[in-house]
Amino acid sequence: MKDHHFYYIRDLTRYERQKTWKVNIGGVFVGGDNPVRIxxxxxxxxxxxxxxVEQVIALARAGADYVRITVKGKNDVQNLKNISEMLRKRGFEIPLIADIHFNPKLAEMAAKYVDKVRINPGNFYDKMATFQSRIFSDEEYKEELQKIEKQFIPFLEVLKKTNTALRIGANHGSLSDRVMSRFGNTPSGMAESVLEFLRICKKVDFFDVVVSIKSSNTRMMVYAVRLLNYKMRLEDxxxxxxxxxxxxxxxxxxRIKSATGIGALLADGIGDTVRVSLTENPVNEIPIAIKLVNHFKSYINHQPISAPLFAQTNPFEYERRSTRQVLNMGGEELPVVVADLGEHTLHEILPIRGKLIPDFFLSGNKILDASGENYPVMSLAEYLFESTRWGRMKFIRTNKMEFDRFMENNPEIIMKLKQTRKTVLILESLNKNPLAELRAFFMTLETHIWKVPVILYRKYNESGREDLLIKASSDLGGLLIDGYGDGICIANESDKITFTELKDISFKLLQASRMxxxxxxxxxxxxxxxxxxxxxxxxxxxxxxxxxLNHxxxxxxxxxxxxxxxxxxxxxxFVGAGKDKVNLYKGLKPVKKHILFKDAVDELEQLIRENGDWVEPEN
Ligand code: SF4
Structure with a gap:
């Protein structure tokens, strides 16, 4: 099957869960038509x-469908049996997953006591990455793959016998030297790392497998999972x-980072199970994951969205949409934050709390900057027909449906928008699936080669900050990851969320999407x-x-x-390296080893100073 349009999902403008096979994990199925598991x-x-056991029970009570447990050695494996028995005695049948790195023998042993085993293809048979580049000839590469297959097939036989499922979970940064030598530490490398193992599973008819690719970099994670989904579809x-x-x-x-990365994929219908990883009590992860998954239920049966019939961007790597600079928006400028003043005046909200000062403020039909300069916000009709505004800097506020209708009756808007150097669009969506509708609008802009900068606008009516940040990150994060948007404006009707909280969410969302x-x-x-x-x-x-140290x-x-x-x-x-010991890294290199934990923060400051990256905190 060939796909020249890089359709990593079936339809870029329609929300539907991607079809996957159903996998049994201890009686709780994942994939197929099953709900997205937590x-x-x-x-x-x-x-x-x-x-x-207490923590597993707390997670189950909070709503987890599965719980994963680290397995470091034989003792841990043996204890899985006790954990599982004690859970059952206390009436909890929640499926358990053993998390195993480096050690195929442990994985075989653990299969007897758990419902799924997670392995990392980057270090399961290949040695731990040294990040030294070594060139593998085609012959050597093939031999290594054959060696993996020889070891992996008997392991799959064990899993079949014990009725245990498998997760092949690659992580950015823990790929093998072999894969990195050929594909780099890239989305391709991560996808290939999983596919190598997956092809063997298919070859021996082993279907109880779940796959994952994770990264702390939301862009990297989204591109890699899209690529994996794309290649998996091509290879059935x-x-x-x-x-x-x-x-x-x-x-x-x-929370924002997780909702941005996971949300960008769920919005495309990719994903059968999720974990929100937080450096907090793991029980806190569950309500966030549930809210995130539930948010996309509101995308179901959204109004149809029309768009040019091909994807305009490469969905597997970052490329910002090319725009013409207008004031400090578009071109090479960083995306701006526009804060919605709602019922307030600029004067009322000054001085703004916190270090993060919005670039602009939306007040009714005006955009203000902090110096008090103001620019009109107008409709498409006002823009096209009111000659008194021509030649002045202005914003047009519109949405895709309105724009399509207007363009049909007034095709001259195309030429006008193409030529303008003093106009910025404020683009909103009234569709239940804002991500797809806004994306479709960008596809239209690209088709007509319009370089006008665009501010993404979305209004909510939430009284909880957490609900708002999950929804906003899910709806807008994927667009930012695709390089769409020269600014964002998040508005909220309820006054339960303050102006300061709202503008801080915008800054954090831009950071989470690395914009x-x-x-x-x-x-x-x-x-x-x-x-x-x-x-x-x-x-x-x-x-x-x-x-x-903002930089x-x-x-x-x-x-x-x-x-x-x-x-x-x-x-x-700052990495744990033994009991009460820490290794300090500069990039990927450990430069101070086995530092006493109690001295590690001071030593890290020293290291940052030595490298000229330290700045004194402001009082
Ligand atoms: S890096 Fe953290 S989460 Fe990962 S294995 Fe080590 S302790 Fe566990």
């Missing part, structure tokens, strides 16, 4: 039976897909039984100390097993 992972020591490998943004962090940033960095990005893992320090407490401490990304990872690679593109890293 899962999480314990962060207790697996040898601590009581604590692990319709295995269900698990979604997650790794190391999303905690608090509002963690505009306005605060330091902390990439912290959620923690699991491998963590070598208290992640929640340490993350808060590190955040507090380095929160003013940096800092990784905080519980262990060296996955930590270093999965920090992604962090500038500095």
């Amino acid at each position: 899962q999480s992972m314990t962060d207790t020591l697996t040898m601590d039976t009581e604590a692990t 490998l319709m295995y269900p897909i698990h979604l997650g943004v790794t190391e999303a962090g905690e608090g509002e940033e963690g 505009r960095m306005s605060h330091v990005e902390f990439i912290s893992c959620p923690g699991c039984g491998r963590a070598l320090f208290d992640l929640q407490e340490t993350t808060l401490k590190v955040k507090e100390h380095f929160k003013h 940096l990304k800092i990784g905080i990872m519980g262990c060296v097993v996955n930590g270093p690679g999965e920090m992604g593109d962090a500038d500095y890293g």
